[in-house]
Amino acid sequence: MIRILKNISKRILGGLFKKRDNLKIGFYGPPNAGKTSLANIICKDWTGEEIGSVSDIPHETRKVQFKEKVEVKHKGKVLTFKMIDTPGIATKIDYEDFLKFGVNKKDAKKRAKEATQGIIESIKWLDDMDAVVIVLDSTQNPYSQVNITIVGNLVARKIPVLIVANKMDLRKAEIKKVEAAFPEYDVVGISAKKGENIEEFYESLFKLAKKI
Amino acid sequence: MKMKKREVRSFNGKLSGFSLQIIPFSEVRDLSINDRVRKILKLVLSNKIIILQGKLRAEEEIRLIEDTMAMVDHVKNFRGIELAVIEPDMSNPTFMQKFKRNLAKSLVGHSNSLTVIGPAAIVKEIKRDPSKIEVMLGNN
Numbered sequence: 082m083i084r085i086l087k088n089i090s091k092r093i094l095g096g097l098f099k100k101r102d103n104l105k106i107g108f109y110g111p112p113n114a115g116k117t118s119l120a121n122i123i124c125k126d127w128t129g130e131e132i133g134s135v136s137d138i139p140h141e142t143r144k145v146q147f148k149e150k151v152e153v154k155h156k157g158k159v160l161t162f163k164m165i166d167t168p169g170i171a172t173k174i175d176y177e178d179f180l181k182f183g184v185n186k187k188d189a190k191k192r193a194k195e196a197t198q199g200i201i202e203s204i205k206w207l208d209d210m211d212a213v214v215i216v217l218d219s220t221q222n223p224y225s226q227v228n229i230t231i232v233g234n235l236v237a238r239k240i241p242v243l244i245v246a247n248k249m250d251l252r253k254a255e256i257k258k259v260e261a262a263f264p265e266y267d268v269v270g271i272s273a274k275k276g277e278n279i280e281e282f283y284e285s286l287f288k289l290a291k292k293i
Numbered sequence: 294m295k296m297k298k299r300e301v302r303s304f305n306g307k308l309s310g311f312s313l314q315i316i317p318f319s320e321v322r323d324l325s326i327n328d329r330v331r332k333i334l335k336l337v338l339s340n341k342i343i344i345l346q347g348k349l350r351a352e353e354e355i356r357l358i359e360d361t362m363a364m365v366d367h368v369k370n371f372r373g374i375e376l377a378v379i380e381p382d383m384s385n386p387t388f389m390q391k392f393k394r395n396l397a398k399s400l401v402g403h404s405n406s407l408t409v410i411g412p413a414a415i416v417k418e419i420k421r422d423p424s425k426i427e428v429m430l431g432n433n
Contacts, residue, residue: 226377
């Protein structure tokens with residue numbers, strides 16, 4: 082509770098003096114939703130280099146990754162921000178899940194240990210965000226408690242949220258279900274893998290920045 | 294309220310035991326965030342599935358995840374938790390429904406919600422739709 086109150090007062094006071102180019106936009110969500118894939122598209126488009134590696138194995142991102150001064154230009158407007166790509170948040174980590182992807186036992190255990198620490202790090206960073214893009218896998222049930230907990234914590238901290246329903250290119254994708262689960266938020270469907278609907282995402286990102 | 298530990302036969306034929314503990318809201322109402330989370334994790338670590346009357350606040354839920362991850366790192370064979378909250382559908386509440394809900398909330402917290410928390414080793418998955426929860430048990 083004290084952490085949230087501190088954050089709200091910091092945001093109110095900070096908002097009075099903050100320069101718009103010091104914005105911190107975080108990419109949050111469950112593991113394997115495509116946070117780093119989307120972050121890579123933005124970074125490649127506007128800085129020329131990627132932010133991190135992607136993989137089919139869950140918890141590929143196990144440390145918070147940054148890209149300073151990402152300058153996005155869209156329809157004559159410019160948005161400059163620090164991008165923070167976070168490890169996926171989950172309530173359980175089982176090293177045996179990684180064995181199914183052909184990872185050996187020693188590496189799977191190491192990956193699990195790093196993943197737990199990554200989740201703790203992601204949570205600690207929540208207080209520092211000015212706005213958050215929540216990336217969800219639109220082929221999965223959006224009502225999972227992790228999604229609801231992330232959104233609930235951002236609302237409690239008065240941090241503006243944009244929801245991205247990723248993997249819209251897949252047959253099982255249900256963008257409408259994501260919209261129904263979070264009716265109070267902007268939801269934009271994309272495919273980070275195929276680069277689909279990215280212009281609409283940029284449009285929504287600028288709308289999100291306006292709410293800060 | 295405690296339910297007796299019972300043995301169930303899972304689909305693969307192996308026997309597994311689990312225990313269900315129902316916690317009334319009054320039992321956690323006056324606890325600090327640390328004590329609530331500690332109480333929940335203590336029960337989960339003793340392989341109990343908890344049904345909590347009411348729901349945790351957003352900051353308590355995230356603290357629960359944070360502390361769970363710290364435990365996964367330190368407690369052998371503990372892989373985490375499954376967690377879900379079910380609430381009555383209040384997407385288009387009438388004035389009276391809103392009034393009753395706010396009154397109940399101010400008196401006894403979110404007591405018309407239910408929170409299910411279980412160790413991931415026993416609770417394989419909790420499927421949550423807006424109006425129902427399906428708890429899938431299994432041997433991991």
